[in-house]
Amino acid sequence: MATVRKFKFSATVVAAAALVLAACSSGSSDEASSASVDPNVDITTQKLVISNWAGYYPEDLAAKVKEAIGVDITITNHATNEEVMGKLTASDDSGIDVAFVSGQYAQALASAGKIINFDKAAIPNLANLYPEVADLAYDKGTNYSAPYAWGTTGICYRSDLIDFTPTSWNDLLNPKDSVKGKTTMLATERWLALPAMKALGFSVNTTNADEIAKAKEQLIATKPTLLAYDDTAFYTKLVSGEAVLTEAWDGWCNYGIAENPNIKFVIPNEGSDLWADTMVILSSSKNKEAAHAFINYILQPDVHAWVANNILYKVPNKAATETLDPALATSYPNMGLTPADLLKGEVVVDLGADSRIYTDLATEVTSS
């Protein structure tokens, strides 16, 4: 009995070690590889698995894609970048062909060799994008990520419930007594840190220990004045009046504005960030031709305009933006921001091994 138990135990140890070592090897590939697309492949024989945020695409997307380019697609949903990154990095082949991730995550995936450089000849609709997207710091030249939506971070507030017009990040960080306990900040670490970084005049990508320490001090001082850290429901708190002033991504603020026009959005005068959500093709995909065709289809002006018309996020697609009803920018002023306005914001880039600085900062602040 003892020998059998010993055997079982050692077999388990060996298997576990093998698993851990397999994870080792998959984490250490090289830079993004280029793939050339074979124009002679019949893409209708290929099938795609797409991972996107829930509610971030038209419900009938699969049917439309099938009709337009003849490819069968399966769409899986993720709730956060972190969730899809977990799936993409846990094994060599996640089974996903095209993933929607934010720019800095595309950068991380490219550095890890998990995604390919596009064969741009196979995505002619890249020409529909604003030329400015080539300047986005996480992927200069739009080599491995096609931007899907972009925007910035600011203050979303109830103009009828506060007696001033917020102009500075300090209105959130060091709030007036009248709004104390009625403010929220974003919980995701890079955005949790952003208001303090900007108010103190630092880069949102700083890894300087002194600057991090000063930001931490400010954020710890801010914590007792907050109602909550909230990434997902801050606009419902504004609608109910539970919160009156919140740190918000502009697209999400629009959901509040849609329910109550007294909700307003402002980019504080110290500046903010520029974020983009992008489409990337996985190196492990065996359907790269269809994947290119899918991205090309999304970048069609009439298709891409869906994002702005239905989920109120700005699209980095010039041709699509020109088709929009001007009334949209009247109801939702942030929809009128130009690429030049947006590019005043600092692009959030991946910090590689230094990412943990921000995770530790967030832990130290939220547990203080």
Next chain:
Amino acid sequence: MNKSGGSKSSRQLGWFWSLPGLIFLGVFAAFPVISMLLMSVLTAGRFGGVTTPFTLDNFVRATDQTFLKVILTSILIAAATAILSLLIGFPTALFISRLTRKWQIILIIAIILPYWTNFLVRTYAWLVLLNNEGIINKFLRNIGLISQPIEMLYTPFAVIIGMTYLYLPLMILPIYAALEKVDKNLVEASLDLGSSAWKSLRTVSIPLAMPGILIGLIFVFVPSMGNFVVPELLGGGKTVMIGNLVRDQFLKARDWPFGATFALVLTIILIILISIQSRVSRKVNINA
């Protein structure tokens, strides 16, 4: 000869029948724990995953004041949840155990039924109840009891309430099972011999239900310790527990070894508690 041959084959058969259980334990208990252990002494890969060299740095880092505080907070909140569950669960279980068979079944079903609802839905219900513009505050304001809302949501208190509600059936059921087996004659005898109802409870029912109480405490404490959704939703992200640390290290910092270290710390704390529970439980059984 026959005898020894028979016992040998029955011993082999015994092995055969326990094989599924052994495989299950190997695959779902030993294997993950060993993976976790190995991962915790490796170095983080650049973009998730783990790589060599082996190191103990993660354990040194885990003793940082910030993290110790999170571990302590988790223990306190999980303990408060377990105790509150006991205070509500024991009287409930006692009440049910003294009803007729038919009513016992009805009430047990009533306790289990909400448990079948998705726990996110049940947690969101507390958001609606507890928030500053929520049902409880509005009610208290309308009847003139308060003028300013009482801040209940986004506090450790809300986290404890939310988790107590989530895990209460795990307290009631084992206590009910223990009380139900208590010989009613013992309770009657103690009352006949002059014990007050309180004294009979204290000297007869509670000691006999002790194994169930201990199991209930463990059943509530263990999932409370690892929960990261309730602190986020009801705690408003202002209360950080060890489950949040594990999740954040794996998914946000992409530091798998450090996440595995916290998972290991959590496992060790729980193993210690369960061994205490089983030892106390054995002692109680012997005394009884």
